[in-house]
Amino acid sequence: MSRVGKSLAPPILGACLLLVACHPTGVEYISDLDVVATTHDATFNFATPSTYSIPDKVYEISGDPTTNPPSRIDPTLEQLILNTLKNEMNAHGYTEVAVTDTPDIAVTAGALKVTNVNYYYGYWCSYWSYYGCYPYYPPVVGVSTYVVGTLLVDITPFSTTPPGNQYKGVWTAVIRGIQTGSKSTDQQRVVNGISQAFIQSPYLGKP
């Protein structure tokens, strides 16, 4: 009895471990890595303001804050972002006015671009173990880069005389993704991200 059991044990155990070890991950496309995060001031009543203002520029937030004027993002993408924000704000019952008309809230957007570089190296012995490891062969070096873009959107109560000359935001959205290299695809992802930020913020808008 036990011999039969013992002889059956390895294949059963092996099959079970194979089943368990099969562990997929869900990321198939770059867009699967897109993230939209929003946070807000819970004490602020977003139904109170009626008017908003939005600048006509989207600046790029770079590592050097002394750059003056700061860089701007691609004009086509900039316009797309501003138009999408306006559409969403209007759809939520807010009315756009010029900043000189003292709006109730201001909507601002900024972009962040980070290039990530990964590299690795290894000796040929990893690939040709049959021949042993010869360190005098040049190592295999691989490099990969990818660009992560982040759009930051803020809503701030507007004041011509803010206390301490500082504006305190009441809503922030972070829309983050990896650049695919396809302009039209990335633009669509930005639009989807902005829309999602408003969708997941049901407290926004006039009743």
Place this chain on the structure above:
Amino acid sequence: MRTHKLLPFAAATVLLSATGVRAQLPPTLVGLSYQLSIPIGETYNYTHPVSWRGVGLEVASFVRRDLAVGLAFGWNVFFENITTTTSYKGTEVYGNQDRTLNVWPVLANARWFPKLSSNRDIQPYIGANIGGYIIERYFAVGQTASQETHFHFGLAPEIGVFFQNPVGAVFLSARYNMAFASGGVPFQQFLGLSLGYAWERN
């Protein structure tokens, strides 16, 4: 001379008694099983799908003809890929999420095999498990991931049935696993269904 005559008798007595002791030793069962797990409660809230990745290893010794005590080890993997919004410390995060629970039960158990009929080839049982669950919880959204592992105290009632055959036994069981909250990870529950094969280890 008289002593010499007694020696074979003494030796035979020792051998026979040793054989008798040997026969009374509780047989040890070793079992391997494939496990399906149905998430419940907070486990379900974290990963909805039924886990079909599970394996179990059981060792049991009969202390009485109708009572066995043993150890149960396992590995159950719950996984879900979902695109949804999650709330975390006042921030709503939307994205494609990978959620994984790796659960390793380490349990001591007792099983009672009631005599329901003269047919011992089909033997149901009722069991109780106590011990711990090592649970690794993995969460990834976008390019960010977090992982935490905690030991949870746990209990698990169990029912099952052995179908004995000349070379071992096939068994089916249902175990209700309850791992109490630990390290900020809430109470976890899942129903494990096992199909396994057991054999006697002398």
